[in-house]
Amino acid sequence: TKGVKVAAIAVVNAVGSVTVGDGPWFWAAPYEVDGEFGGRGLPAAFTPDMLAMRIKGGPAASSAENTTISLVVTDAVLTKAQAKRLAMMAQTGMARAIYPVHLPLDGDIVFAAATCAKPIEPLVELSELGMVAANVLARAIARGVYHAKRLPFAGALPSWQDRFGG
Numbered sequence: 001t002k003g004v005k006v007a008a009i010a011v012v013n014a015v016g017s018v019t020v021g022d023g024p025w026f027w028a029a030p031y032e033v034d035g036e037f038g039g040r041g042l043p044a045a046f047t048p049d050m051l052a053m054r055i056k057g058g059p060a061a062s063s064a065e066n067t068t069i070s071l072v073v074t075d076a077v078l079t080k081a082q083a084k085r086l087a088m089m090a091q092t093g094m095a096r097a098i099y100p101v102h103l104p105l106d107g108d109i110v111f112a113a114a115t116c117a118k119p120i121e122p123l124v125e126l127s128e129l130g131m132v133a134a135n136v137l138a139r140a141i142a143r144g145v146y147h148a149k150r151l152p153f154a155g156a157l158p159s160w161q162d163r164f165g166g
Contacts (some may be wrong), residue, residue: 002125004118006133008090008140010070014104015061016098018145021050024164028097028142031135037146038166051129053100067107068094070140072133078114082126087112089130110137 018123019026022106026032029042043050044066055061072090087110094101094108112133120126150159 002120004074004120004125004129006071006072006074006076006129006136008070008093008133008137008164010068010137010140012098012141012144012148013066014068014098014101014108015055015057015066015103016100017054017056018098018142019160020046020099021052021054023050024160026097026142026146027099028093028138031096031138032142036139037142038164055100055103055105061105063105063107065142066103066105067109068098068101068141069107069109069111070094071111071113072137073113073115074129074133075115075117076114076126076129077119078112082122083112083114085126086114086130087088089127089136090133092130092134093139094141096134096138097141109119109136126158140145145164 023043024038025040025042026037032130072086090112091110120129145160148159150156150162
């Protein structure tokens with residue numbers, strides 16, 4: 001919207017999966033820009049196994065270990081109520097990037113902030129900003145997983161790069 005910028009950052013430790021099935025494809029693939037998380041797109045076809053629920057930890061999962069915390073920031077002029085609405089719309093990006101999302105063991109949240117440098121129209125332009133923020137957040141989640149490194153202790157799960165390479 002008229003040169004308004006939006007950015008997102010995410011810390012991803014979701015119960016759900018950011019990849020389709022056991023493969024290298026990111027759920028956020030339709031929103032990828034310039035191969036920023038591998039450029040693999042989506043699989044040619046989906047099998048029932050790919051759509052099955054895959055949760056980290058299985059039946060032993062704990063709420064103390066899981067959450068996705070994110071922030072979207074824009075240079076648009078927003079009121080407090082509009083910033084809250086932006087966060088709500090941006091949260092759609094979690095659903096575009098994590099499957100399943102917002103599970104009972106997750107503590108998912110999106111914060112929004114605005115520098116208030118560029119005025120926007122409060123209906124259509126705010127709506128477009130929210131749409132873009134959701135796409136940007138989906139990308140931030142996938143990028144975070146794509147670039148993550150394996151934790152430095154015995155028994156740590158492999159990173160996406162460890163499993164699938166760049």
